[in-house]
């Protein structure tokens with residue numbers, strides 16, 4: 001079966017100006033239990049790659065620069 | 078700079094010596110994953126970093142390490158110019174479990190004036206239950222800062238020493254700050270009941286409801302029979318939370334004379350209070366409780382009904 | 396890639412799952428035998444994995460001297476669980492619960508204490524007093540991590556275990572899995588294995604339809620249940636689902652244990668209490684469900700009668716610990732505890748002994764029915780274990796596994812198992828097209844909701860089973876675009892296994908028991924003659940999913956003369972305990 005692309009709005013945002021992933025930080029990526037945060041190849045900063053979030057918040061709590069904001073996923077809001 | 082045998086640690090040490098504060102900051106984050114006990118020396122170094130953001134980062138991870146290994150550094154960090162660092166240090170200090178930490182803490186206490194620092198040290202000494210902390214704690218009971226007084230009360234409460242009761246009673250009665258009074262009332266429960274009777278009589282009239290509620294609690298925990306009239310009086314308090322705690326405490330004392338007041342409470346509009354009243358009547362389990370318990374079997378609130386069934390079974394057992 | 400191409404890692408004791416029970420098991424092995432080599436393998440990262448990633452609001456089942464006794468606890472859990480318990484396992488927990496609290500306290504876990512430093516126990520109901528709040532409980536994971544480092548436990552993060560390995564004699568001897576970022580396979584040979592992979596939390600679909608909005612941490616997708624099953628272990632009482640009361644659309648517990656001691660309660664639309672049952676149990680959930688569906692529904696969390704100070708206290712706990720995004724959820728809907736009751740609902744179904752009673756069968760030593768394999772926490776069958784039970788059984792399993800590893804002689808791995816698994820692991824990446832894991836997962840979980848959710852109806856469950864089996868037939872079509880999707884694809888295998896287990900176990904027990912958890916509309920009565928026993932689910936010799944029974948071990952704490960005394964105790968004099 002061929003596969004289509006499908007879009008969804010993700011709940012977690014990263015402020016690229018604050019993110020220091022370029023200095024080697026991977027804290028949010030490390031702590032996420034669902035492994036949905038990755039480095040965005042084009043910007044070198046962290047971003048949410050998969051819409052599979054438990055809105056549990058370690059990513060936000062542990063980010064050293066307060067760059068991460070966890071919102072409630074749209075379907076639940 | 079320190080030299081380490083472990084290559085991972087050495088690599089971290091090198092990064093922590095980088096001129097770029099950003100890189101130093103990320104190196105602190107990686108320290109946490111290092112199993113070598115010497116990692117703590119690097120953390121201590123980071124706590125003294127010239128860059129406040131690096132110090133903040135180090136402070137945030139202090140609780141990932143055993144506080145025992147860095148009591149001195151933490152005490153020093155209590156005086157940091159940055160509030161985040163100070164807070165984290167105070168928090169980590171209260172996790173100290175090693176009695177040997179008492180000595181440096183006491184020394185630091187002697188020299189400290191900043192209320193925040195003093196409160197942090199008192200909190201740390203509290204969990205160590207260090208008898209030598211008694212004198213300095215007593216001295217801080219009159220500190221201008223309520224946060225300091227509150228921690229001093231806590232420390233003395235944890236020591237459970239009879240000789241500290243007069244000072245605690247003082248705070249329970251006369252402190253300006255409600256939270257200090259509440260804590261002091263809560264601390265009285267280790268006393269020989271008669272020795273705090275007079276104080277309890279006073280604090281049940283406190284203007285703040287949480288202090289009054291705490292007083293009810295303490296009377297119950299103390300099983301102080303002579304305070305029964307105070308409890309009965311308090312079943313008519315304006316705040317239902319106080320009435321609830323008073324009913325609870327009457328149940329703990331198990332006194333027949335309390336039954337009519339509890340009966341009154343068992344008709345209160347607030348179901349939480351009706352629950353407490355029926356629970357207390359069940360605990361007393363005297364024939365005179367029966368009519369109230371009987372009525373409560375049909376209470377609209379199922380929790381009250383459940384308790385009434387239980388209370389009834391206690392009656393038949395009695 | 397073949398067996399010979401994958402490097403084999405050797406360890407003495409392997410612990411799978413680094414949430415709550417797992418780290419405790421790993422540390423315990425090291426405390427007992429510092430020379431043993433211990434590896435802890437975790438799908439996520441042990442720093443923040445599992446149910447307690449952000450801390451916990453309190454202990455629900457602390458047996459503290461002066462407040463409750465082990466005998467009292469065993470008795471109450473037996474009653475709450477309609478008699479179907481292995482009491483020796485409950486007793487082992489009850490006796491070790493207090494020493495474990497003391498141990499955690501000495502490690503720096505913050506429990507609430509009164510002004511003289513004693514544990515500040517709360518009475519939630521008039522039965523025993525078991526609740527110990529921990530409003531500053533955010534640091535539990537950090538403390539566990541500290542212990543792991545101190546004991547030099549080898550931690551392998553971002554590896555998903557997919558199958559257990561056996562030796563040629565049938566003992567469990569390690570595991571095979573994949574790296575979730577590179578899709579590289581990993582094989583670990585171990586003398587003993589402790590599993591602590593948590594609940595099976597992704598069987599049902601939350602009402603919101605969001606796949607990851609589950610009550611349980613979604614990393615807990617039932618892999619452990621599936622692995623144990625395929626290794627030949629017994630699972631017990633799977634029809635006794637977990638269903639929890641939750642805020643509507645938000646997967647935070649409604650917190651009887653946090654708000655209860657402060658005066659909050661569960662109410663109907665008229666602001667009245669309605670729950671008659673004394674125990675956190677299926678019976679209570681049945682009352683909840685009935686009220687929800689009735690003219691007095693829906694159900695609410697009522698706090699609006701509390702004082703401002705109390706509400707602030709509740710907010711601080713509920714919005715900083717455990718599920719801290721709760722405040723954000725309420726803000727989004729302009730809900731304020733002071734002004735409005737908060738709508739509640741029930742969760743999707745799952746398998747979780749932490750809150751309910753089903754899981755991989757273990758005895759009081761944490762042993763499963765397969766030699767060399769131990770299980771702890773939400774995935775093992777000791778009922779109502781919660782967090783403290785996960786710690787205690789982590790410790791028990793650590794001890795048992797360490798002893799087993801100590802005396803185990805040389806063994807040879809069964810290679811055919813590994814070859815087969817390598818093929819299964821590779822398949823989704825090798826397909827050019829097919830079905831993405833997300834789609835297949837949605838489908839099977841939607842079927843679980845439609846056909847298996849209680850109230851259970853036989854014919855409906857039979858159809859459900861048929862439909863689930865048709866999804867099973869689609870498993871070879873799973874297509875993964877990257878390593879991450881491969882992990883999800885392997886999770887779908889586990890979810891389908893668990894869905895089939897839920898259906899078969901529910902059909903097998905032809906009675907109603909455990910309130911809502913196993914409420915069978917066409918078998919409404921509890922049948923003590925036939926069903927006063929555990930149910931078993933296992934893989935038979937032909938490889939098929941089979942069911943059976945296991946007798947209840949004689950009680951060590953008696954409830955009275957009758958064997959269904961628990962029933963009378965609960966219904967007629969519920970309050971008299």
Ligand SMILES: Cc1cc2nc3c(=O)[nH]c(=O)nc-3n(C[C@H](O)[C@H](O)[C@H](O)COP(=O)(O)OP(=O)(O)OC[C@H]3O[C@@H](n4cnc5c(N)ncnc54)[C@H](O)[C@@H]3O)c2cc1C
Pocket residue numbers: 033411412413414415416417436437438439444445446447451452453454455456554555556557591592593594610611612614615616617618619646647648652717718749750771772773774780781782783785
């Ligand atoms: C929202 C919530 C609130 C709760 N509140 C309370 C409370 O207030 N008080 C209380 O006492 N209890 C509470 N509990 C219950 C308690 O948290 C759990 O019972 C306990 O933490 C379970 O521990 P565990 O080790 O079994 O599972 P977890 O801690 O969930 O750990 C399981 C681990 O296994 C890992 N894993 C899963 N699959 C694999 C695989 N294939 N390979 C490798 N690793 C894998 C997961 O990533 C996870 O880290 C709550 C639970 C939840 C979900």
Ligand code: SF4
Pocket residue numbers: 014018019020021025026027028029046062063064065066067068
């Ligand atoms: S934790 Fe914060 S700074 Fe670090 S990578 Fe993530 S967003 Fe960037």
Ligand code: SF4
Pocket residue numbers: 012031032033034035036037052053054055056057058059060070
């Ligand atoms: S909220 Fe939790 S699941 Fe979502 S991205 Fe952050 S850590 Fe991951």
